[in-house]
Amino acid sequence: MDKPILQQWNSRYLILILLFAVSQISAQRVSYDLFSPHNRKIFGDRLFCEKDYLRAIDEYNAVLNHMPNDILQYKIGLSYFFMGRYFDAERNYKKLFKSPFLSEEAKLEYYRSVFYFGDYSGFREKINTKENFPLAYSNELSRLKAYSYLMDDSTLPPESEMLSKFDDTDKKSIIEFYSWKQDPPYKSPMKAAIMSAIIPGLGKVYAGEIGDGITAFLFTGLFTYLAVDKFQRDQTTSAWLFTALAAFFYGGNVYGSAAAVQNYNASLLNSTSIVKLSYT
Amino acid sequence: MKIILFFILYAGIVSAQTDWIKWGKADVDYEISSQHQRSHSIDDSSIGSSILSGLQVSYAVLISDVDGDNCPFYPTCSSFFVRSIKETNIFQGTLMFADRFTRDSNLFKRRDHYPVHYSGRLYDPTYNYYLDQNKVKFYSRKKIVE
Incomplete structure (x- = not known):
């Protein structure tokens, strides 16, 4: 009596194993097409989210060629x-x-x-x-x-x-x-030139060029000090040289201040970056 | 015959040897190599042009080419000086150059104050400094100037 039952169990067990094996094999045989329109769309969406827009466009165009x-x-x-x-x-x-x-x-x-x-x-x-x-x-x-x-x-x-x-x-x-x-807030080049004539570099600061203003002040101040110092020591040759350099930078500072204000005014005329757009 | 063959073989082996030049630490050179070929010709159209171009060439050969291509601006300061004198006069051109030299010596951050030229330098043309508001041209800092 055990033998037929045993045979039954053996055959059932065998069928189960076969079914299991077939399911495993058939699961492995599913083909995966990486370049299917569906996959390309998913990849395109991923690229879009990552802001890789040029490649996203390529992927989307590939999908659109199909549908x-x-x-x-x-x-x-x-x-x-x-x-x-x-x-x-x-x-x-x-x-x-x-x-x-x-x-x-x-x-x-x-x-x-x-x-x-x-x-x-x-x-x-x-x-x-x-x-x-x-x-x-x-x-x-x-x-x-x-x-x-x-x-x-x-x-x-x-x-x-x-x-x-x-x-x-x-x-x-x-x-x-x-x-x-x-009524754009233009600045006056003449005012900048006068400010720089009084205090070197101040006109540049007025034009918004603070670094340039400080540099102009330092250069003019340094060469003026050196010129005065040399004159006090009766070293006239080097004194006149430093005087010339001081005059060079002083003149450049006054001129540059007026030019800087003109550049500032031009930026006001053309600047659109401050216009912030709120968009719903 | 054997001696000749030996000599030929020896000469070949000796000339193939290159390792008698000792390997050593190379000195690092941070000089920026010039991106463009500078013209060293003198402009002889007039006496003033000759003097001006002569000064520029002398500066280029004696100082600039030795120091390296370091000017952050386009046009470079020497070119700016020559152009400003040619386009205005000696006095105004000198003042423009003095201002440009001061701005070049600015140690503080200035990248935001100038547009960028496609050569990678800061674009600072002469026509923005003629003290003529109509000729001043503003360039967006977000775009590269060609």
């Missing part, structure tokens, strides 16, 4: 934007204008790319003509349009019209930039 994907197209546009390649970003976003669920966002990012490209008058013209205008984000674009007036030399609109686009948290800084833009 259209609006999200990936959008992320390609974002990648170009983050790299500062605004023209390429614009080109990518244009492909999504007819997208069923990303059209408005693509249009918004398109306008944002045009803004960051720096053609502010062109940007305002596009907004005025309502060309591919995202209605869902009209407030954001109105704010961007207001910002664009602060970024170039065009005539500023009335203050009330500017401020109406912004909420109370932003109004204070906008008023500040608006006043700064209307």
Whole structure:
């Protein structure tokens, strides 16, 4: 009697082992395609998160060659934007204008790319003509349009019209930039020259070049002291040499102070880096 | 015959030997090698140009080439001096140079005050110092000037 049971157990045991072995073997035989669109998308997302935008674009484009994907197209546009390649970003976003669920966002990012490209008058013209205008984000674009007036030399609109686009948290800084833009805090080159004539280097400090001002003061002071000292010792040759050097640096300091203020004023005319953009 | 063969063999072995030059510690040279070939020609278009270019070449040969390519600015101070005199006059050019020399001697941090030229130096052109506001050009510190 034991023998048939034993045989039964043996055969069951054998079947279990066989099943286990087959499952192990079949699990090993699953092929893993590293370059499948799915894997490339995952890799692209990883690169995007790590801000390796150029390689992320390559991966996304490889996926898009297999199947259209609006999200990936959008992320390609974002990648170009983050790299500062605004023209390429614009080109990518244009492909999504007819997208069923990303059209408005693509249009918004398109306008944002045009803004960051720096053609502010062109940007305002596009907004005025309502060309591919995202209605869902009209407030954001109105704010961007207001910002664009602060970024170039065009005539500023009335203050009330500017401020109406912004909420109370932003109004204070906008008023500040608006006043700064209307009446930039220019400095006077003549004043800087006179200050440097009285105290060498002071005009440079007035222009914001503190290091240069201290250096000019030290040079002029040192050679003046040496000249006076030599004259007191009746060493006229070296005294006149040091006098010439002192005059050289003194003249350069007065001239340079006026030039430094002119450079400062030019930076005010062109500086757009202080305009901070808050974007929702 | 054997002697000739021996001599040929010996000569070959001797000429192959190079290890009689002793290896020793090499002196480290921190001099920055010049990135560009300087022109040492004299500009003989006028007496003033001749004197000016002569001074520049003398400085280049006697001091600058020996000292190394150390000027942090583009154009270099000697080039700035020559250009400023050519573009203005001797008096204004000398004042511009005096100011440039002072700024070059500035020991304090100054990288933020100048744009960067593609050569890696700080861009400081002469036209920003003519005391003519219309000619002053501001360059963004974030971009490289070509």
